[in-house]
Amino acid sequence: MTFPAPYDTWFPDAAFDSTYGFDESALRRVRPVAAPPGLAETWRRWRAEAKGVDAAPRTLSSETVEGREVSVVEHAGADGIRLRSWIVGPATGAARVGIVHSHGYGGRDAIDLARVPDDAAAIFPVARGLPTLNAGVGAPELVEQHVLAGLDDPDRYVLGLCARDLWLAADTLLAAAGDLPLYYVGESFGGGIGALALPWDDRYIGATLIVPSFGQYDERLAVPCLGSGEVVRAHVAAHPEAREQLRLFDASSTLGFTRVPVRVEAALWDDYVPPPGQFGVANAVRDLDLEVLPAGHAEYPGSDAAAARAVRRGRAHLTRALRAAS
Known part of the structure; x- marks a missing residue:
């Protein structure tokens, strides 16, 4: 199998072409899925x-990490279950902004302060069911079970619950840090559930979504991948009615309701989250700051420098959003 350059030399042993035949121009033309009737009313x-x-x-425990107070806290989820998160205070003085910082489908075993400025407080929620803090709590831990849990009931579908849990995580952060404007950061799984949750919470001034998942199911269901989308694709093939059940949970449909500035870091090659889905999410944003990455969910020549550059630009986006909101 021949891949387009430079991926033919970067990923010669890949199982398939993870550009899926799209170049950047074609990706920028991917249309978000139109919101079905009742989507906004249901999310509201x-x-x-x-x-x-x-x-x-x-608060369950506290310690100092990189000069900051870090606490493990327990708090309610959307349906009243108890979930655990990390809360991080500002390095010095009072916080100017609060960051809700989600994670990928592997869960989280530690905090990552790369996208958290010194003058920010942050909460690092862990999605229900996922490691380490919430393994098996409120949802199955295994991805192939987690991503399908409750799909036949919109009120109980796990991705919707994970998105709704983010609102309670934000409540928890504000209870600890005071009344602050909020900014969202989420990668992959976290990017997707953030796109589901963000439009309905008026406390946010902006967001960064990194290689976001759960967007543009018409495209996601048409192609293979190595991520959770493959589980969903197989399920819909066996149960066609599930395509309709997914419509309330398409990140490209919900994000069109967002009015705050959103930065999307979307990849041209990604075998875990197909790029047409990522760009479907990006193309839904009204006030978009788009950074096009050569690849996602992969290391490649120059990937460390690209990641560092994306972090710098993400911090700059937060600063601009905070300035515009003040």
């Missing part, structure tokens, strides 16, 4: 219901 109902849930945070 869920947001209203979450406002009635007391996060009731409780």
